[in-house]
Structure formats: structure tokens, C-alpha cells
Amino acid sequence: MKSVNLRYMQRAGLSMYKLAYVNGEWVDSNKKFPVFNPANDELLADVPDMGESEVQKAIDAAKEAFEQWSQTTAKERGAALRKWLKELEGNKQALAEIMTKESGKPLVESLGEVAYANSFVDWFSEEARRTYGEIVPSPVKSKELLMVREPLGVVGLITPWNFPMAMITRKAAPALAAGCTCVIKPAEDTPLTALALAALAQEAGIPKGVFNVVTSSRSNANSVGKLLCTSPHVAGISFTGSTHVGKILYNHCSQGIKRISLELGGNAPFIVYSNANLEKAVVGALAAKFRNCGQACVAANRFLIQEDVFDQFVELLKTNITKSFQQGDSSKNEKCNLGPLINLAQVEKVDSIVKDAVSKGAKVVLGGEKVSSLGDKFFAPTILTNVTPDMLCYTEEVFGPVAVCIKFKTEEESLQIANNSSTGLAGYFYTSDISQAWRVAKKLQVGMVGINEGIISHTEAAFGGVKESGIGREGSRHGMDEFTQIKYMCFGNLE
Numbered sequence: 054m055k056s057v058n059l060r061y062m063q064r065a066g067l068s069m070y071k072l073a074y075v076n077g078e079w080v081d082s083n084k085k086f087p088v089f090n091p092a093n094d095e096l097l098a099d100v101p102d103m104g105e106s107e108v109q110k111a112i113d114a115a116k117e118a119f120e121q122w123s124q125t126t127a128k129e130r131g132a133a134l135r136k137w138l139k140e141l142e143g144n145k146q147a148l149a150e151i152m153t154k155e156s157g158k159p160l161v162e163s164l165g166e167v168a169y170a171n172s173f174v175d176w177f178s179e180e181a182r183r184t185y186g187e188i189v190p191s192p193v194k195s196k197e198l199l200m201v202r203e204p205l206g207v208v209g210l211i212t213p214w215n216f217p218m219a220m221i222t223r224k225a226a227p228a229l230a231a232g233c234t235c236v237i238k239p240a241e242d243t244p245l246t247a248l249a250l251a252a253l254a255q256e257a258g259i260p261k262g263v264f265n266v267v268t269s270s271r272s273n274a275n276s277v278g279k280l281l282c283t284s285p286h287v288a289g290i291s292f293t294g295s296t297h298v299g300k301i302l303y304n305h306c307s308q309g310i311k312r313i314s315l316e317l318g319g320n321a322p323f324i325v326y327s328n329a330n331l332e333k334a335v336v337g338a339l340a341a342k343f344r345n346c347g348q349a350c351v352a353a354n355r356f357l358i359q360e361d362v363f364d365q366f367v368e369l370l371k372t373n374i375t376k377s378f379q380q381g382d383s384s385k386n387e388k389c390n391l392g393p394l395i396n397l398a399q400v401e402k403v404d405s406i407v408k409d410a411v412s413k414g415a416k417v418v419l420g421g422e423k424v425s426s427l428g429d430k431f432f433a434p435t436i437l438t439n440v441t442p443d444m445l446c447y448t449e450e451v452f453g454p455v456a457v458c459i460k461f462k463t464e465e466e467s468l469q470i471a472n473n474s475s476t477g478l479a480g481y482f483y484t485s486d487i488s489q490a491w492r493v494a495k496k497l498q499v500g501m502v503g504i505n506e507g508i509i510s511h512t513e514a515a516f517g518g519v520k521e522s523g524i525g526r527e528g529s530r531h532g533m534d535e536f537t538q539i540k541y542m543c544f545g546n547l548e
């Protein structure tokens with residue numbers, strides 16, 4: 054089949070993004086599922102709804118390709134990733150437009166995500182050559198002891214809809230850098246970005262079978278996920294998504310003792326101490342809460358504000374939200390910087406959490422309801438106060454534009470509330486006291502801490518959580534660990 058060129062596909066319009074990518078070929082299926090623009094319900098494409106037998110072909114292709122790809126040198130793999138990066142950077146506008154159309158996120162945020170996603174390809178094109186082994190001083194004269202890192206093999210990458218490009222490159226780049234081959238299963242809401250990445254991988258000359266993208270509807274996700282987790286030809290799984298699904302996959306992988314890395318849900322506290330610079334804290338709060346309309350795993354989920362600055366901070370938050378955001382469809386109006394939620398299920402989840410809070414006595418300081426005038430997936434930026442522990446918003450991951458504001462008296466109380474969660478991904482706090490900064494940063498039960506900062510995700514830093522937020526780290530040099538294994542070699546009789 055003729056090589057499919059992104060620029061051609063872009064000119065031809067999104068309708069070209071309707072084929073999955075397996076073994077270097079663009080493949081169809083006799084079943085399809087639709088992909089819509091959540092901002093205006095425009096049908097973007099119908100893509101293959103692949104089942105187990107079709108995904109098995111992708112696993113077979115990746116297994117065959119692994120024989121050669123794993124034997125390339127780290128330098129060659131790094132060079133291949135840089136060719137892919139060149140294609141990604143050369144098509145950043147097209148990629149951003151696809152992402153905005155299928156996820157609803159504002160174009161400015163999609164462009165930011167392309168840059169963030171590309172940074173993982175850039176970073177791991179270099180890390181490929183720095184995944185060193187070790188030679189250790191032998192305890193015995195006749196022996197030499199050394200350890201090397203080897204690629205896991207075929208890996209299954211299952212990714213969410215909220216960052217449809219970055220969540221793929223944050224996995225695929227280290228996987229390919231390590232010498233693994235991959236079968237990628239993107240979220241059913243946002244498969245088109247993944248297919249565009251495949252088109253550019255093909256353009257860059259990534260060999261067939263090394264980078265495969267299979268598309269499935271939600272109804273097939275369970276069986277496809279189970280196949281990837283239980284296939285004897287898949288050596289590892291890397292999953293980003295909800296804790297609920299992460300537990301299902303973790304259980305599947307236990308059957309074959311398969312490696313798995315899990316980037317799961319969060320419930321980030323955002324603590325404002327009375328000695329904080331409130332103007333800076335509000336800037337950080339808007340970034341940590343409203344990026345991607347609150348649909349981020351590291352989103353500030355609970356605002357814990359010390360009582361003597363509570364009213365002042367809430368008023369500042371309300372004023373800044375009102376003047377900072379123009380909600381709407383940014384594919385129609387580029388000035389819009391706050392989009393819709395991804396689908397009706399998410400809208401209903403957010404709406405039910407807010408209604409539950411109000412029914413139990415919460416006060417709606419701002420927003421608090423759907424914005425039907427914009428469309429059926431828009432929920433207004435919202436501030437809730439008078440929040441109590443019996444409310445869902447106190448414990449649940451909202452995953453929407455709702456700032457839940459909780460008052461506390463002492464540092465000890467703030468930490469007790471913050472750590473009272475089954476998850477521990479990110480946490481943020483603002484203080485002007487350096488001793489307090491050190492104390493609180495050490496006591497927060499999370500994997501990542503923002504200290505006087507609301508945006509903490511960078512490719513150079515280890516991304517991941519504790520408790521039920523997951524296992525393993527992505528980005529940084531640690532990202533290679535998820536796709537390699539250590540082999541110890543003992544040379545004997547050397548005298």
C-alpha cells in the first residue's frame with residue numbers, strides 16, 4: 054500500500070485518519086467506531102474497531118520486528134528517533150489541529166502538548182546511548198562480574214485521551230530507544246493523534262513492525278487489553294489511565310508475571326499557607342487546576358487554604374478565573390482558552406459531584422453548572438466553598454474545572470487532609486517559609502511536589518506517583534528502566 058504522508062493526509066482532511074497502522078501497512082477492519090469533536094459534535098472519522106484477532110497480527114509484527122530492532126545499536130536507535138522528531142516538529146501545527154479537533158483542548162494547549170510530547174522524543178533519542186551497564190570489582194580472582202541492560206521485548210502501550218500525543222511519546226520514545234517494539238492502543242476518544250504519529254514514524258523510516266497503532270472502541274478495550282497483558286509474546290505493559298483500569302491490567306499481568314508500569318489517577322492537594330504570596334499562588338492555582346479544563350492527572354483537586362487568608366484567596370481566585378478564561382470551541386474561535394470536557398460521561402460525572410456537594414451544603418462561589426449555550430459538553434469554571442468531608446468532591450478525582458476550597462487552621466491539619474487519600478500522584482503548596490517548605494515537601498505522600506509552582510511536568514524529571522497512583526516513573530533517565538531488564542554475566546575460570 055502507498056506510503057501515507059501526513060501532509061497529504063492533512064490536505065485530504067481528517068477523513069484520511071481512518072486506518073490503523075500494523076506492520077508498516079494502513080489496515081482497515083470490517084467494524085468501525087466514530088470519532089467526534091467534543092466541542093461541536095462534528096464527525097471527524099470512522100476508525101477500525103479492532104478485535105483480538107486483528108490486534109494479534111500487530112503483536113506478531115512487533116515480535117518479528119523485535120529480532121532486528123533489538124540488534125540495532127543505541128546510536129542507530131537514537132538517530133531513528135531524531136528523524137521521527139524532525140517529522141513531528143515539521144508537522145506541529147497539523148498535529149495540534151488534529152488534537153484540538155478530537156480532544157476539544159484549546160489550540161494553544163495542543164501546541165503546548167506537541168512541544169511537551171516532542172521533548173520526550175528529543176530526550177530519549179539521547180538517553181538511548183546513556184543506558185549503561187556496570188562492571189563491578191570481582192570478589193574472586195578467577196571471575197569477572199558485569200551487568201548489562203537489555204530491551205524487554207514487545208511492549209503494549211495503552212494510553213488515555215487527555216494528552217493524546219504526550220502520553221504516547223512518553224512511552225514509545227523510551228521503548229524504541231531501549232530496543233523494544235510496541236503495540237499502541239490509544240483511547241477511543243482520541244485515536245487520530247496516535248495515527249498521525251504513526252504516519253510520521255513511517256515518514257521517518259521507523260522500520261515496519263516497530264511502531265504499531267491499533268484502534269478499538271470501548272467495547273473492545275477490555276478484550277484487547279487482556280490480550281496484550283496475557284500474550285506470551287508481549288514482555289511488558291505500560292499503562293496510563295484510571296486507577297480502576299490500572300488494577301484490572303495489573304491483575305491480568307500477574308498471570309504471567311509480566312512487567313507493568315502504571316501511571317494512574319490523582320487527587321492533588323494545593324495548599325496555600327497564610328505566609329504565601331497570594332498573587333503568585335493564584336497564578337499557580339489557575340495553571341494547576343484549569344489546564345485541559347481540569348482533565349489532567351496532576352490537576353489540583355483540592356485547594357487547602359489556611360483560614361486567615363481563605364476569603365482573600367477565594368476572591369482572588371474568582372476574579373482571576375473570570376478575567377482569564379474565554380470558554381468555547383477553539384477550532385472555531387482561537388481566542389477560546391478553556392474547552393469542553395471530553396465526553397458526556399465526564400460531564401455527568403462532574404455535574405453529579407457538584408450537585409452532591411451543593412445538596413450537602415457547599416456554596417457555589419462561581420459557575421457550578423453546564424454551559425448549554427456553548428454545547429452539551431461544556432461545564433463552567435467553578436469554585437465551591439463550605440466543603441465538608443462527606444462530599445464526593447472532598448475525596449473523588451473531579452477531572453473537571455471545579456476548584457474545591459477547604460479551610461484549615463494548622464500545618465499539621467493541612468498535611469492530615471492532604472495525605473488522607475488512596476492516591477498520591479502530585480501535590481502543590483505555596484509558602485514563604487523555607488523551613489516550612491522543606492517540612493511539608495518531605496511529609497506530603499505523593500510522587501511529585503510543586504513548591505511555589507503549579508506546573509511541574511518536564512521530561513527531565515521523574516513522573517509518577519505512590520499509593521494507588523501507580524508504579525514506576527516516566528521521563529527522566531528513569532523512564533528507560535520500564536523498558537529494560539538487567540542481565541548479570543559472571544565470567545569464570547579466567548586465571
Ligand SMILES: NC(=O)c1ccc[n+]([C@@H]2O[C@H](COP(=O)([O-])OP(=O)(O)OC[C@H]3O[C@@H](n4cnc5c(N)ncnc54)[C@H](O)[C@@H]3O)[C@@H](O)[C@H]2O)c1
Pocket residue numbers: 211212213214215216220238239240241271274275276277278279293294295296298299301302315316317318319349350351450452478522523
Ligand atoms: N498518571 C498519569 O500520568 C495519568 C495521565 C492521564 C490520565 N490519567 C488518569 O486517567 C483517568 C482518565 O483517563 P481515561 O478516562 O482515559 O482513563 P481510562 O482508564 O478509562 O482509559 C485509559 C485507557 O485504557 C483503556 N481501557 C479502558 N478500559 C480498559 C480495560 N478494561 N482494559 C484495557 N484497557 C482499557 C481505554 O480505552 C484507554 O485507552 C483519570 O483517572 C486520570 O487521572 C493518569
Ligand SMILES: O=C[C@H](O)CS(=O)(=O)O
Pocket residue numbers: 215216219348349350351510
Ligand atoms: O494527565 C496526566 C498527564 O501526565 C499530565 S502532564 O501533561 O504530564 O502534566
